Amino acid sequence: MSLITLRNGQQVGDYHRPYIVAELNTSHFGDVVIAKRMIDQAKAAGCDCVKFQSWAAESLYCDSYYQANKVAKRMVTKFALNDDKLRELSGYAREKGIEFASTPYSIEEAIFLVKECGVPFLKVASMDLNNVSYLTELAQLHLPLVLSTGMGTLEEIREAVRTIEAAGNRQLIILHCTSVYPADPEIIRLRNIEGLRGEFRDYPIGYSDHSVGIEIPSASVALGACLIEKHFTLDKSRIGMDNQMATEPAEMEAMVKACHRVYDAMGGTGRLLCDKELGQISRMRRSIVSKITLLPGDILTESNIEFKRPGTGIAPSNYKKVINREVTKRIEAGSVITDNDLL
Numbered sequence: 001m002s003l004i005t006l007r008n009g010q011q012v013g014d015y016h017r018p019y020i021v022a023e024l025n026t027s028h029f030g031d032v033v034i035a036k037r038m039i040d041q042a043k044a045a046g047c048d049c050v051k052f053q054s055w056a057a058e059s060l061y062c063d064s065y066y067q068a069n070k071v072a073k074r075m076v077t078k079f080a081l082n083d084d085k086l087r088e089l090s091g092y093a094r095e096k097g098i099e100f101a102s103t104p105y106s107i108e109e110a111i112f113l114v115k116e117c118g119v120p121f122l123k124v125a126s127m128d129l130n131n132v133s134y135l136t137e138l139a140q141l142h143l144p145l146v147l148s149t150g151m152g153t154l155e156e157i158r159e160a161v162r163t164i165e166a167a168g169n170r171q172l173i174i175l176h177c178t179s180v181y182p183a184d185p186e187i188i189r190l191r192n193i194e195g196l197r198g199e200f201r202d203y204p205i206g207y208s209d210h211s212v213g214i215e216i217p218s219a220s221v222a223l224g225a226c227l228i229e230k231h232f233t234l235d236k237s238r239i240g241m242d243n244q245m246a247t248e249p250a251e252m253e254a255m256v257k258a259c260h261r262v263y264d265a266m267g268g269t270g271r272l273l274c275d276k277e278l279g280q281i282s283r284m285r286r287s288i289v290s291k292i293t294l295l296p297g298d299i300l301t302e303s304n305i306e307f308k309r310p311g312t313g314i315a316p317s318n319y320k321k322v323i324n325r326e327v328t329k330r331i332e333a334g335s336v337i338t339d340n341d342l343l
Contacts, residue, residue, distance in 0.1 A: 002204045004173055004226075006120040006144050008099060010048070012173060014197060014204045015224040015266065018259050021101070022047040022252065023208075026079040026241045027233035032088060035081070038234055039093050041249040046256035049099035051123060051229065052089065054113060056080050059106040079241065083112055090117035107137040114141055126150030126179050126208075132163045139167035146227065147172060148208050150179030154199065161200060173227055174200055176220075177208035182245035188216060193223040212245055214255035221262040228259060285311030287336045288319055294331040299324055305337065313338050 003013035012019045022042035028035035035052075042050045057066070057076045066073040081089070086102065093100035103123040104110035113119045121144040128134055129152040138145060145164060149157050157174070164172055176192045188211060196205045206227030207220040217228050233246035247255065286307040294304065300322050307316045313336035314322060326343040 002202055004144055004171055004204055007118070008120040010099075010120065012204055012206075012226045014226050016204075016226060017263050018221050018225055019049065019206075019227045020047045020256055020259060021049045021051050021227060021229040022232035023051050023229050023246075024232055025053055025243075025246070027231070027238075027243045027246055028052075028079075028081075029238075029240060030079045030081065032081075032085050034234065035085075035089055036092055038232065039089065039096055039098060041234060042232060042252070043096050043098040045249055045253035046260075047098065047232075047252065049101050049120070050093055050232075052081060052086065052100075052102040053105075054081070054086060054102040054109040055105040056082075056109075059109060075241075083116070086112070087116050090119070094118075104138075107134065110138055110141060114143055120144070121146050121173070124148060126152065126177055129160050130156050132159065135160055135163045136167045139164040139169035142169060142171075144171035144173065145169065146175060146206070148175045148177045148229075149196070150177035150208070157196075158199075161203070170202065172203045173206055174203050175206045175208040175227065175229065176225075178210060181210050181242050182212045183210040185211065185216065190216060190220060190223065193220060193225055197224070210245065214247075214251060214258055217255055218258040218262050221259045222266065230255060282311050284309065286316050287311055287313030288316065288322060289313070290331045290333055290335050290337055293333045294327045296327055296329055298327040300327065300337075300342070308334075310336070312336060 003011055005011050024038050028038055039050050057073050060076055090100040099120050100117060101119045101121055101123060102113050103125050104113055110122055113122065122138055124138060124145055124147045126148040129149060147160060174196055176196055178188050180187060193205050193207060204226035207217060207225040208229040209217040217230055220228060231242060231246035232252055233243050233248060236244050236246050236248055286309055288305050289308045291304050291306045302323060322342060327341060328343050329341060331337060331341055
């Protein structure tokens, strides 16, 4: 299976322990104090990384859009984190022992994240899947890229991958994603993780989740998802961009634990009996048991034996080997028959 090494040395790969990213998006409302509390809570929940958004009003929408949507520019500006805030938060995350990453929306923002924040990877938003010139610029920074594929056709994903490869970067993680907020289970098509893995065999496949609840991201681990991204908030009752579908700390902790439990339960493809299961044989399987009281000289037949627990005697699968054998001592009815009881 494909394996990618992040800038921090962390290895991410299909069917490996999932790398879990708390997507903070705008749920910090542009407030560094709230953002730091979110970092604390994401760390406490067991996440591997907190991910922010590195956009400014100028890098997100065009002027004519803002002219037609006066409130939009104020909201975007309010929720944006400038370079000083991002630098401060990256240092804070490092102090707390959790990785810091962000999604840039311009090459200048990406360079800042690489040089000033030491991010382990750069996230490519679904909206930039077909932004081929930008993908080339990002790829040329020679940092692992995490490519989200929401709204993308298979051919658009192929073209994005070809673009990144052509720029000399093969450190790529591809995320299955459904860009609906929130996304109902019926449209998520989780098995596309397998489809993407079959199409892009050189790269590990992860999952960017927009569902409500923890079941679907947990299930993605069973499909080998290498990286799971989940929206995170301290309080989803607050009105904000995508904040209502984000996951609060207690639920995030439950999701992380569920993902790890699924991973621990996966194991390999071969049939393997552990020592604990082997120990169950004597307690839970059946043995050959005397149906009636048997006396020395009696011959075992199919009519005077039966099969009952415990499994400490002769296994039922060997019953033909004891038929017609002579009993050497008295065996009370309902007793386990052993080889020592037979001639």
